[in-house]
Amino acid sequence: MGRIFKERTSVDEALQLFLESFSSLRRTEEVPLETCAGRVLAESVISGRDVPHYRRAAMDGYAVRASDTSGASPANPVFLQLSDCVEEGTSMWVHTGAALPEGADAVVMVEDTVTAGNMVEIRAQVHPGRNVGQAGEDIKKEDLVFEEGHLLRPCDAAVLASLGLKRAKVFRKPVVAVIPTGDELVSREKAGEVPPVGMVLETNGLMTALYVEKWGGISRYAGIVPDRPESIKEAIESNLDADMILLSGGTSVGKRDHAPEAVESLGKLLVHGVGVSPGKPVALGVINETPVVCLPGYPVAGLVALYFFVRPGIRKLGSIPEMPEFVLRKQLASKISSKIGYVNFIRVVFEGNKVRPITGKAGVLSSVAKADGYVLVPENIEGYEEGQEVDVFLIE
């Protein structure tokens, strides 16, 4: 006992200290376009081809020399001979996307024509280039198509495919070790039986691993570690090949809380105690350039630490670009009281067009299961009144 939080760091400062303490991985791999969606390009893509690579008809109709249609109108049509090539006085059927025949420089759309025998009646004048897609109109050879760091969407995969590519060079996903700690934890392999009194099933590690995967990492579940300093140190050391280490539990200042100390003994403890509620006991550190987050064992506090620190950490490691945050503006169905000096993470449920705060203990995971989203109350605000409009973030 007698231990205290190293300090209470503000969320913003803690995040900055954390993100500055390690670098993006920038390790790359090639993936088939069939699995590239959601990955981040590790190189700029310059087109090696014109797309399309030929001049094409943009409409179904007749390829012509534009000069042959001079003055044509429904009242004064021009007659051209149907042919299998285009030269003065002849015309040739083309469908949308077909190559434009050599001598042609325009297409008269089928709606402006009437065919009779081997003649076609042209009822509209067209200018050179009319209804023609030039070679390279979509993408020119040597065009910069995507910059490095672009997050690939399905439509982008199609663009890469149109360049003749089969694979994309992307940043590797960071490997994140998930280490649940606690003498009270029982492996979920024994989920069938109710654990002995005083013991609980390990569930934070599962939640953590699934968020890691959702946010673009590869999770590696390391198995339960008891609340002994040496065991925790060993578990950390045997996972230093990972790109990030997450310890769950043992991060407060009680007799059995050894995680922050273990980090400090092996590397640098940057922060212990953050101005967020729930989530105060979170600790952040770095060991040999590997970022470490000690997640509080209380499930909601752990969730807050995941959102506030692990998600940005994975983004930085994997060079995943920041996306606009999904925020809804909603009225509060009842007031929120908040602790000054802490960013308060308030779970809310949708209720018609409004949101209602959930009052429940930080330890109670079911309150998250009931929540649709959360509202953040800044450090310097005591809360929000009923009816006030607030930003609501979805719980993914």
Add this chain to the structure above:
Amino acid sequence: MGRIFKERTSVDEALQLFLESFSSLRRTEEVPLETCAGRVLAESVISGRDVPHYRRAAMDGYAVRASDTSGASPANPVFLQLSDCVEEGTSMWVHTGAALPEGADAVVMVEDTVTAGNMVEIRAQVHPGRNVGQAGEDIKKEDLVFEEGHLLRPCDAAVLASLGLKRAKVFRKPVVAVIPTGDELVSREKAGEVPPVGMVLETNGLMTALYVEKWGGISRYAGIVPDRPESIKEAIESNLDADMILLSGGTSVGKRDHAPEAVESLGKLLVHGVGVSPGKPVALGVINETPVVCLPGYPVAGLVALYFFVRPGIRKLGSIPEMPEFVLRKQLASKISSKIGYVNFIRVVFEGNKVRPITGKAGVLSSVAKADGYVLVPENIEGYEEGQEVDVFLIE
């Protein structure tokens, strides 16, 4: 020739006709909790246990009989004997989460105590239940934890795990056949060589398959089918075991457009021609209760049809709940002109705090690759002025 669109149906009416023409699948499967995130619960979950299943300490401190602390304060402490059980006059150390000893009914937090030898000085009065989590405080046995149809998030997986479950019963993902059609298409297996003049690499099928997967379906790529009515009918028939069929290309009213007719000959063509630009040629039908979408071959028009019809279709098939739409409010950096009578799908790029419309041809996929999002201009509006605030949807 001479064929015309069956009609031009409004987007809303077309979607309603389409969604009414088939049912949700409601086929179920069991998946391990490790892979349940993003899946939809196919049954309500009733807890078979109390969580926690025992009374536990909510703080590190001393378990006591609350009546023993009556009147205790820093000036007037009460002294209790340290023991390995709790009865009148004795007290026992407990850490957060530990089972509360039998005789105890409260916990005095460690900060309000001082130990000396085998005595503990209690400096605060506690009421029965203070710092105690009752059995079932998180979830009670028989509680309804999730309703059928709930979309499982990582935090929900942890809740299911805390109930002692290892698997979740979820709705199966719909299988969606993707059939690219077109004489001009070259398989992407030959991506290394520039295709002959007049031929293009098949890329719409790749885009379609990746969106299907993103939106919760399983895509089945069926290979390229030529522009012949019999070939298209055969391809449809051999994919009627799928839950949805997507034909790409051949959906307009040209000589080589046979997809809608093929649908009509095998089942019911509900809609051909929708009031959306680009995307007008989209056709919607149903064959033996299997929904069919004919996607325009122009990539952007195809993308619009994917967003407007395929995404809601997959949601209905897979019983995937509607989520709040991710919308940003942004000012226009320049005006948008729009075609009356059509919902106009305008691609936009972020430009500081504003969005700028991209002017580009519907056929040009690279304009989507450049776009961050899109703005929809309703049928009855001619456009928006520069500086006007508009809703912006992200292109996923």
